[in-house]
Amino acid sequence: MSELGNKSTLIIPGRIIFGTGTISEIGSLAAGYGKRVCIIYGRESFIKSGNLDRVIGFLTAGGEKIEEIGGISHDPDELLVEETVERVRPYRPDVIVGIGGGSVIDVGKAVSILLTNGGKVADYWGGRVFTRPSIPYIAVPTTSGTGSEVTKNAVITGRDGNFKKSIRSDYMIPDAAVVDPSLTFGAPESVTVSTGLDALIQNIEAFTSKNAGPITDTLALRAIELSGEYLIKAVKEPDNFKAREALSLVSLYGGIALANAGLGLAHGLSHPIGIHFGLPHGQACAVVMAKVMEYNYSARKERYDKIGSLLAGKPGVDAVAAFNELAFCFGISTRLRDYGVTEEDIPLLTEGSRGGSRNYNPVAFDDTEVAKMLKELL
Numbered sequence: 001m002s003e004l005g006n007k008s009t010l011i012i013p014g015r016i017i018f019g020t021g022t023i024s025e026i027g028s029l030a031a032g033y034g035k036r037v038c039i040i041y042g043r044e045s046f047i048k049s050g051n052l053d054r055v056i057g058f059l060t061a062g063g064e065k066i067e068e069i070g071g072i073s074h075d076p077d078e079l080l081v082e083e084t085v086e087r088v089r090p091y092r093p094d095v096i097v098g099i100g101g102g103s104v105i106d107v108g109k110a111v112s113i114l115l116t117n118g119g120k121v122a123d124y125w126g127g128r129v130f131t132r133p134s135i136p137y138i139a140v141p142t143t144s145g146t147g148s149e150v151t152k153n154a155v156i157t158g159r160d161g162n163f164k165k166s167i168r169s170d171y172m173i174p175d176a177a178v179v180d181p182s183l184t185f186g187a188p189e190s191v192t193v194s195t196g197l198d199a200l201i202q203n204i205e206a207f208t209s210k211n212a213g214p215i216t217d218t219l220a221l222r223a224i225e226l227s228g229e230y231l232i233k234a235v236k237e238p239d240n241f242k243a244r245e246a247l248s249l250v251s252l253y254g255g256i257a258l259a260n261a262g263l264g265l266a267h268g269l270s271h272p273i274g275i276h277f278g279l280p281h282g283q284a285c286a287v288v289m290a291k292v293m294e295y296n297y298s299a300r301k302e303r304y305d306k307i308g309s310l311l312a313g314k315p316g317v318d319a320v321a322a323f324n325e326l327a328f329c330f331g332i333s334t335r336l337r338d339y340g341v342t343e344e345d346i347p348l349l350t351e352g353s354r355g356g357s358r359n360y361n362p363v364a365f366d367d368t369e370v371a372k373m374l375k376e377l378l
């Protein structure tokens, strides 16, 4: 497997700060953009854990004025994003800080760019292009999963709740990302499993995508190796510092890899499966991942063999077997019928998987092939 001969591009935030305790740097970082700071957050648990007060303390240490926008929900829709824009607008922030899981960070990105460019979410789904930089935005993840702190898109649910789609622009890449693994402590086990699997799958799909290149390969490979070593450990020992740090790195590397190399069919299918059958994103990806690898195997044999060895921590292990073992360990069924999917749902899921991530899959799938694969997964 050679990394030579392939093109690779790297677009990332101007500053990434990684490490336990680095959240204490958020105040001086934000102050570099001005005195008016808006903080966007979501989870009740973030408040209860005392982390919100801690972060506000850092942000106001230099006399900065702060506006709090809380209660951002999972799977944000167009209306929530547009309402949040109107909540933030009168405050005229110099900088916006988004702290939370992928959904919260995505809302922060969308709000920051809509404030400077105007218009509605649907305008940009319809082809309008962002032409102005966003308000300076600092992203701080509290889960180890999406890698959204380093990517250029925000996933938003349509107002009728029937689809999820991204808005995207290089202007949406956060200006800075602070990745402090200590903020991920206290996440429920189900969140660690789902986000951890998402992070792993993002690295697998970026490493095997049509756009994979040497820079992203290096990060994705290390992330897959770290997942093999620490994912189960982080779930079984939620207070294990090393494991939490490892998962934060897996998430960060996955975000960088996917933003620059793209993803694949597992992500393409995860959105319709998640939205129509209520599965968390990482779990929706995990249900189909092994089957997608089976279909893709002959086109990326060497790469999948490498993934199998790294995940299992020993040579000669098949990637599909290594991944299935992980899914089994977390009690994740890889049969769609266990989540209520029937044969009648296949056209809906097939249609929902078009475009986006599916375009980067190493093997081109037409709708008939996707439907065949889904039938095998029932």
Ligand SMILES: [Fe+2]
Residues within 6 Å of the ligand: 146, 198, 199, 202, 267, 281, 285
């Ligand atoms: Fe993902």
